Structure formats: C-alpha cells, structure tokens
Amino acid sequence: MTNITQNDITTALQDQVKQAISSNTPLSIQAGNSKRFYGHSIDENTNAKPLDLSSHTGIINYDPTELCATVQAGTKLSELEALLAQNNQILAFEPPHYPSGTNNQDTATIGGAIATGIAGPRRAYTGSVRDAILGVKMINGTGEIANFGGEVMKNVAGYDLSRMMVRSQGTLGVILSVSVRVIPQPEQNMTLAFDASQTEALSYFQELRKTNLPITATAWLNDQGLIRVSASEQVLKSCKSKIKGDEITNGGDFWQGLRDHTHEFFNKNRPLWRFSLPPASSSVIPLDDAQLLEWDGAQRWVHSNTPANIIQDIAKPHNGYATLFNSNSRIETHNNLSNMDIFPALEPALLTLHQSLKSQMDPQGIFNPNRIYRGL
Amino acid sequence: MTIEAATRNKLIFQLAEVLPENFLLTTKEELRPYECDGLAAYKRLPVAVALPDSIEQVQQIVKICSQLQVPVVARGAGTGLSAGALPHEGGIVLGLSRFNKIVSIDSENLTAVVQPGVRNLAISEAASPYGLYYAPDPSSQLACSIGGNVAENSGGVHSLKYGQTVHNVMQVKIVTIDGELITLGSETLDTPGYDLLALITGSEGMLGIIVEIVVKLLPKAESVKVLMASFDSIEDAGHAVAAIIADGIIPAGLELMDKAAIHAAEDFVHANYPLDVAAILLCELDGDDIQLAEQVEKVDTLLKEKKAVAVEIADSPEEQARLWAGRKAAFSAAGRISADYYCMDGTIPRKQIAYVLKRITELSEKYGLRVVNVFHAGDGNLHPLILYDAGIEGELETTEKFGGDILELCVEVGGTITGEHGVGYEKIDQMCVQFNDAELTQFFAVKRAFDADSLLNPGKAIPTLHRCAELGGMHVHNGELPHPELPRF
Numbered sequence: 001m002t003n004i005t006q007n008d009i010t011t012a013l014q015d016q017v018k019q020a021i022s023s024n025t026p027l028s029i030q031a032g033n034s035k036r037f038y039g040h041s042i043d044e045n046t047n048a049k050p051l052d053l054s055s056h057t058g059i060i061n062y063d064p065t066e067l068c069a070t071v072q073a074g075t076k077l078s079e080l081e082a083l084l085a086q087n088n089q090i091l092a093f094e095p096p097h098y099p100s101g102t103n104n105q106d107t108a109t110i111g112g113a114i115a116t117g118i119a120g121p122r123r124a125y126t127g128s129v130r131d132a133i134l135g136v137k138m139i140n141g142t143g144e145i146a147n148f149g150g151e152v153m154k155n156v157a158g159y160d161l162s163r164m165m166v167r168s169q170g171t172l173g174v175i176l177s178v179s180v181r182v183i184p185q186p187e188q189n190m191t192l193a194f195d196a197s198q199t200e201a202l203s204y205f206q207e208l209r210k211t212n213l214p215i216t217a218t219a220w221l222n223d224q225g226l227i228r229v230s231a232s233e234q235v236l237k238s239c240k241s242k243i244k245g246d247e248i249t250n251g252g253d254f255w256q257g258l259r260d261h262t263h264e265f266f267n268k269n270r271p272l273w274r275f276s277l278p279p280a281s282s283s284v285i286p287l288d289d290a291q292l293l294e295w296d297g298a299q300r301w302v303h304s305n306t307p308a309n310i311i312q313d314i315a316k317p318h319n320g321y322a323t324l325f326n327s328n329s330r331i332e333t334h335n336n337l338s339n340m341d342i343f344p345a346l347e348p349a350l351l352t353l354h355q356s357l358k359s360q361m362d363p364q365g366i367f368n369p370n371r372i373y374r375g376l
Numbered sequence: 377m378t379i380e381a382a383t384r385n386k387l388i389f390q391l392a393e394v395l396p397e398n399f400l401l402t403t404k405e406e407l408r409p410y411e412c413d414g415l416a417a418y419k420r421l422p423v424a425v426a427l428p429d430s431i432e433q434v435q436q437i438v439k440i441c442s443q444l445q446v447p448v449v450a451r452g453a454g455t456g457l458s459a460g461a462l463p464h465e466g467g468i469v470l471g472l473s474r475f476n477k478i479v480s481i482d483s484e485n486l487t488a489v490v491q492p493g494v495r496n497l498a499i500s501e502a503a504s505p506y507g508l509y510y511a512p513d514p515s516s517q518l519a520c521s522i523g524g525n526v527a528e529n530s531g532g533v534h535s536l537k538y539g540q541t542v543h544n545v546m547q548v549k550i551v552t553i554d555g556e557l558i559t560l561g562s563e564t565l566d567t568p569g570y571d572l573l574a575l576i577t578g579s580e581g582m583l584g585i586i587v588e589i590v591v592k593l594l595p596k597a598e599s600v601k602v603l604m605a606s607f608d609s610i611e612d613a614g615h616a617v618a619a620i621i622a623d624g625i626i627p628a629g630l631e632l633m634d635k636a637a638i639h640a641a642e643d644f645v646h647a648n649y650p651l652d653v654a655a656i657l658l659c660e661l662d663g664d665d666i667q668l669a670e671q672v673e674k675v676d677t678l679l680k681e682k683k684a685v686a687v688e689i690a691d692s693p694e695e696q697a698r699l700w701a702g703r704k705a706a707f708s709a710a711g712r713i714s715a716d717y718y719c720m721d722g723t724i725p726r727k728q729i730a731y732v733l734k735r736i737t738e739l740s741e742k743y744g745l746r747v748v749n750v751f752h753a754g755d756g757n758l759h760p761l762i763l764y765d766a767g768i769e770g771e772l773e774t775t776e777k778f779g780g781d782i783l784e785l786c787v788e789v790g791g792t793i794t795g796e797h798g799v800g801y802e803k804i805d806q807m808c809v810q811f812n813d814a815e816l817t818q819f820f821a822v823k824r825a826f827d828a829d830s831l832l833n834p835g836k837a838i839p840t841l842h843r844c845a846e847l848g849g850m851h852v853h854n855g856e857l858p859h860p861e862l863p864r865f
Contacts, residue, residue: 064621065622068725117566131539141821144814152723152724153535153723153754154757154795156528158815158837160577161818163542163575164574167569168571209595210595212663212664235667280485343568346569349556350558350569356825357570357826360822360825361821361825
C-alpha cells in the first residue's frame with residue numbers, strides 16, 4: 001500500500017535530517033503531538049526545528065496470520081487499530097490516544113506510541129510496548145536509513161536496537177516505520193466491580209496474579225476495585241464464580257477513560273504523577289490526594305502539588321519511582337517548578353552510559369535534545 | 377592475535393593476586409575444556425581461564441584486563457550453538473560457573489533473583505513448590521545457564537506463547553569493561569531511561585559481563601493437551617499452522633516435522649508416529665479446563681478442515697511425553713542416519729513455510745545432500761539439518777554452501793539468519809547478507825558506547841565492514857554432538 005508519495009516523504013525527511021546534521025540544528029520530532037506533554041519541552045533552550053512525520057502514513061504490510069503489522073510511523077493509532085479489529089486482532093499494549101483540544105481530537109500515532117513506550121490497562125497482563133516490537137526502520141544520527149529487527153517472531157541477529165527505540169522518545173533517531181506483533185482479540189470483555197479499600201483491593205489483585213485467569217485490566221479508585229476479564233462467553237461465565245464483584249455495563253467506556261486519561265479522575269488542575277512500583281507492593285502511598293491504581297497496583301496515578309523531591313522519596317523505599325507524567329497543568333500554575341527533572345534521576349554510572357550511547361548514536365545531538373534528561 | 381609474553385606474565389601475575397589459586401587456570405591441560413562451546417567445530421585455547429565467585433572478583437578481573445588491553449570472553453555453561461564463547465587466543469575466558477546460586481524467590485512479585493551460572497531448569501525446579509515456573513525453555517535447559525540465555529536471548533518450544541528471554545527478564549546487573557557495576561531494568565514494569573535491558577539481552581557478551589539476573593516467574597498452567605496431526609503434504613501442514621493462528625489461537629507450542637524427520641525419529645525412539653505421511657504437526661495447548669476444552673475442539677476441527685489425515689489428542693502426561701519424545705530426539709535421530717549433520721537456525725514469515733521447504737528440497741537435489749526438517753512452525757523458526765559425511769572430500773564445503781543458500785533464502789523471504797542460536801563466531805559472515813554498512817556501523821557505535829577498546833568478546837556477532845564471504849554452521853561429526861545427553865530442538 002506504500003506508494004511513490006510515501007517514498008518522497010521519506011526522502012524529504014531524510015533530507016531534513018541531513019540538513020540538520022550539517023547545520024547543527026536540533027530537531028523536534030513530532031506527528032500527532034498527543035503526548036507532547038510527556039517529558040521536557042525540546043524548544044525550551046534550543047532553536048529546534050520541527051520534523052513532522054504526520055504525513056508519513058500508511059500500512060506497509062499486514063497479514064493477520066503472521067501476527068505482525070508493519071506501518072509508517074505517522075499512521076494514526078485509530079486507523080491501525082480499526083484495521084486490526086477487522087481481523088479480530090489488537091495491539092497487546094493497548095496504547096493510550098490522549099485525545100485533546102476542544103473537539104477531543106484523536107491524533108495519536110503508532111510512532112509516538114513506540115517512542116514514548118506508554119502502555120494502557122492491558123500492559124500488566126499481555127505485555128509492554130517493547131515486548132511487542134519486532135522491527136524498526138529509522139533515520140540514524142548520520143542521516144542514513146537503517147533497519148533493525150524485522151517482521152518475524154524470533155530474531156537474534158545483531159543488537160536489539162528496535163526494542164531500544166521504545167521509550168527513547170526520539171533522542172536516538174527518527175522512527176520511520178515499525179513492525180509490531182499483534183495478538184488475537186478476545187471474543188468478549190466483562191468488567192466486574194467490588195467495594196474495597198485500597199489495601200483490600202491490592203491484596204485481592206495479588207491473589208489473582210497467582211492464577212491463570214484471563215484478566216486483562218485491573219483498577220482501584222474511590223473505594224472500588226474493577227477487573228476486566230477477556231475470553232469466550234463460556235469462559236467468562238465461569239470467571240464470574242471465580243472472581244468477586246458484580247458485572248457493570250459501561251466497562252468499555254471506563255477502561256477507555258483510564259487508557260486515554262479522559263476519566264474524570266484526570267480532570268484536575270494539579271501535576272499528574274505516575275508511580276511505578278513492584279507489582280506486589282501492598283503499601284498505600286502516603287499522600288492525601290486521591291489515587292487511581294492500575295496494573296494490580298504496579299501503576300498508580302496521583303494529582304498532587306507535593307514537591308517533586310518528596311514524591312520521588314516516597315517511591316524509593318518501595319523499589320519504585322515516580323515520574324511527573326503530565327506537567328501541562330503545572331506549567332500554568334506552578335512556573336517555579338519548570339526546571340526540575342521530570343523523570344527520576346539515573347545512577348551516575350548509568351547516566352554516563354546513557355550519554356555515551358546518545359553521543360554514539362546521535363553524534364551531533366540533533367534528535368529531541370533534553371527530551372528525557374538534560375544532555376541526552 | 378596472540379598476546380605478548382610480557383603482557384601475559386603481567387596478566388597472570390595480577391589475576392593471581394586477586395583470585396584464589398584454583399580460580400585461575402593457565403596450563404594447557406586445564407584450559408583444554410574451555411577451548412570450545414557447544415559448537416565444537418571451532419576451537420581455540422585462551423591465555424587463561426578465570427573462575428571468580430564474587431562480583432568484586434569479576435570487577436577486579438575486568439579492570440586488570442582493561443588496563444592490559446586483554447580481551448575477555450564470558451562463558452556460562454558452554455552449551456551455545458554458535459561459538460559465542462569461543463576463546464580469543466590473546467585473551468581470557470571469564471567462566472561464571474561458580475555463580476550458581478538462586479539468591480531468592482519472591483512468590484509475591486513472581487520473580488527470582490539468580491546468579492548467571494544457574495541452570496535454566498533449576499529455576500523452574502526451585503519455583504515449583506510455589507506453583508511457579510520460568511517460561512523460556514531452550515532445549516538444553518538441563519545444562520544451559522541463565523546468564524548464557526540472557527546473552528543469547530534464548531527461545532524454546534514455548535516462545536510462541538510465552539516469549540523469549542527478553543520477555544521474561546526484569547533486571548540484569550552487569551559489570552562494564554571499566555569494572556563498574558550497573559543495574560539495568562528494575563523490579564517495576566518499566567524503568568526510567570533507555571531500555572538497556574533489551575539491548576544487553578542477546579548482545580552475546582559484547583557489552584558487559586552479566587553477574588545477576590531477576591527473572592519473571594509465571595503461575596503453572598492448570599492443564600495441558602497435545603495434538604498430533606498428520607498430513608499428506610507439507611504445504612497442507614503449513615496452511616494448518618496459518619489457520620490456527622488466524623483463528624485467534626496462540627498454542628503454547630506448534631512444531632512441524634517432515635517425512636525424513638518422522639522416519640529418523642521413529643526409528644530412534646518409537647514414538648508411534650505415522651510413517652506413511654509427509655508431515656506431522658505437534659500442537660500443545662494449555663490453560664484452564666474450560667478454555668482448553670474450547671481450544672482443543674477448535675484446533676481439532678481446523679486441522680481436519682486443512683486436510684489433516686489423522687489427529688491424535690494426548691490427554692495424559694505419559695501420552696504427551698510420547699508424542700514429544702520423537703520431536704525432542706530429532707537431532708540425535710538425524711545423527712544416527714548420517715555421519716554428520718549441519719544445523720541451520722533461520723526464521724521466516726509463517727506464510728513462506730511451504731515455499732521455503734520446497735526450495736530447500738530443490739537445493740537438496742541440486743547439492744545431492746539429504747535434509748531433515750524439524751522446526752518451530754508457530755514462530756517460523758526453521759532448523760533444517762543437512763546430512764553429510766565429512767569423511768568424503770569436499771562434502772563439508774558443499775554442505776556449507778548449501779547452508780549459506782538456505783540462510784540467504786530466509787533473508788530473501790523477509791526472515792533472519794538466526795532465530796535463537798545467536799550469531800557468535802559461526803554466522804558472523806551471514807550478518808553481511810542481512811545488514812548493510814549503515815546498519816553494521818550503527819552496531820559498532822553501540823559497541824563503542826559500552827566497550828570503546830573492543831575487549832569484550834571481540835570478533836563475534838558483528839562483522840567488520842570488509843569481512844563478507846564464508847558461510848558457517850553447526851557441525852556434528854559422526855553424530856557426536858557436544859553434550860549428547862541434551863535434547864536439541
């Protein structure tokens with residue numbers, strides 16, 4: 001389905017990168033801009049030029065029996081997911097779309113999903129973004145086009161650079177296209193809800209983790225635990241007797257609201273923090289602000305004005321960490337915080353390794369500079 | 377590249393200072409067992425073998441080598457099939473066999489902290505009392521080490537559903553060439569910064585020395601069923617594989633054997649395979665009872681729709697073991713019917729299975745060499761075994777050419793030269809077929825970020841730009857596979 005126009009766009013992107021390399025001008029890689037809030041603003045201290053991949057679109061190869069789709073990075077998630085749905089398949093990592101603007105425009109692209117590595121409610125049960133990556137085509141730091149990985153399920157030739165592009169947020173190269181593994185869509189979904197304190201819910205989720213029940217999402221908020229189960233009708237029927245809670249009717253909307261942060265919980269004008277903790281952490285985060293838990297408690301959301309260093313320190317004893325996930329509200333109301341680190345600090349030796357890798361892969365430092373950490 | 381006498385003396389002297397006496401091997405007799413790994417066609421003696429038992433010792437060893445510019449080849453159990461642990465004649469082998477402790481099992485977080493020398497199967501054995509297991513199951517799991525598994529990103533029969541090593545490791549501690557101890561990954565479901573954990577997995581000892589691993593454990597499946605379907609043509613079997621996947625079923629294992637493999641295996645282990653068919657497909661399904669019953673019924677119907685001439689369903693563990701026995705013994709069985717065989721590891725898109733097998737048959741006729749095909753059909757990972765006799769002059773060279781043609785065919789149809797055995801020393805030349813100069817240059821850039829002087833396992837996995845020609849393979853002489861006691865998938 002790829003055509004000459006798309007090849008022209010690829011060439012134009014490559015020319016822009018080459019131009020940026022020769023003129024030493026940083027690039028701000030973007031497409032749908034649905035996750036622009038995530039990380040440091042690139043334009044802040046540089047004169048970065050935008051590199052727009054939003055027209056680099058299209059399905060390059062998709063054969064349902066191969067469990068793999070290869071798509072141009074600028075392809076909208078909604079378009080890809082609609083195609084997969086026609087063949088009863090889905091993306092295992094349930095990527096958020098984060099619609100925005102007055103019309104709730106859904107602009108999220110597959111390239112952005114891969115680059116940020118943000119996954120939705122399913123992640124704890126059917127794998128992460130990086131788990132699903134099979135290959136990438138990218139423009140590298142010398143302006144050349146390179147392919148890593150491929151479309152097959154197993155591939156150990158060379159370093160796994162395609163997987164490393166996930167979460168690198170455009171700082172190591174320009175993702176042109178990706179091959180992702182897809183999974184079969186379960187026949188049906190069912191959502192069960194039960195009343196529980198946070199501690200009770202965490203303990204129950206932990207109990208369920210030791211079973212092989214077809215759970216594909218869990219959440220806790222407002223003293224209510226919610227569990228999504230995905231399987232055939234008959235299996236779901238049997239799950240009703242094995243999992244507590246009553247079936248709710250609007251489960252689909254609820255999980256989509258969590259995925260996209262359109263649920264009312266996220267409608268607060270305070271910084272949104274994301275805690276990532278080991279799945280079995282049974283303790284409750286000592287913050288007065290309302291909390292929303294997902295992934296059996298491994299992912300926890302809090303809107304809080306508590307200072308960043310205190311929040312980071314709360315996560316540490318749990319062997320976890322906290323990220324300032326969405327700073328939009330913060331920038332409006334708390335300008336004094338704008339210089340702090342959004343992502344938790346790396347150990348010095350690990351940071352050195354990151355810097356070394358960045359300077360090897362992007363010698364001119366033109367790709368999304370400082371997006372994750374200063375100097376990367 | 378050999379080592380200068382003065383450097384050698386300094387090296388041995390300095391290593392002896394940081395290691396107890398029996399932790400450092402330097403005589404030819406002592407070094408001999410380390411001259412090769414599971415691919416015995418390539419042999420070299422290292423300058424010394426260091427067998428530390430603590431992370432501090434590893435750091436000291438690496439620092440000494442770094443300072444003296446001596447190459448370091450890390451080695452686990454030495455069962456690898458691509459000569460990844462082949463020693464460097466100017467360097468040392470850093471054996472991690474003393475790192476053999478399961479540090480802890482966390483039955484709440486469903487993880488285990490293990491040292492790199494722990495055997496793959498030992499993890500599942502230790503996790504078993506908790507109803508848990510470690511999913512990736514390379515065929516050598518009885519002997520291969522988890523550190524080696526991470527270095528190679530090992531797969532196995534159950535990779536289709538449960539993933540490879542990269543999907544089942546949470547955290548790895550490495551010692552860098554500078555002697556720094558660095559933690560990659562975390563106990564949480566994601567970690568700040570670049571995914572260096574993914575990068576180190578499958579990096580074949582080229583980026584750091586793996587000294588501790590946190591693996592993911594899974595609850596054991598409630599029940600298991602194995603189906604065996606027979607087909608009159610290999611194309612039909614290939615179509616059946618596609619039909620199962622298309623129907624939304626991901627079997628725990630999906631393995632295909634051709635007629636030659638069926639006969640060789642049947643003669644050897646008497647698994648009661650049908651001998652008058654062109655191919656058999658073994659399909660393992662697991663899950664809770666209701667889900668499993670549904671899937672067995674669906675797969676049974678699909679197999680018959682796709683022209684299976686017979687479908688046998690094994691319920692009991694004994695029956696299942698019988699059906700698997702032939703598949704597990706297929707490599708050894710090939711060794712019984714031929715003086716030597718040569719094993720390939722290409723992976724291809726599933727839809728190309730029938731085409732590639734047809735082309736392999738044509739190549740077999742062209743080169744006048746027999747081929748036995750056994751492979752992980754579910755994920756398209758082929759293991760064609762080319763049968764030859766190294767005693768016949770020129771036959772090995774013909775075999776290598778044939779093998780090279782197969783790997784190039786895999787790349788041509790959109791696949792890869794290695795699905796799970798790694799590049800190592802063996803397939804380094806075929807890397808040139810799969811990657812262009814820009815891509816190889818990128819690999820070298822990554823290598824430089826970790827190991828600027830290229831001291832960690834030099835000469836493996838990534839070929840230099842001017843190197844491109846020969847083809848290699850897994851050579852087995854007179855059926856003598858290294859570690860003959862291990863089943864090979």
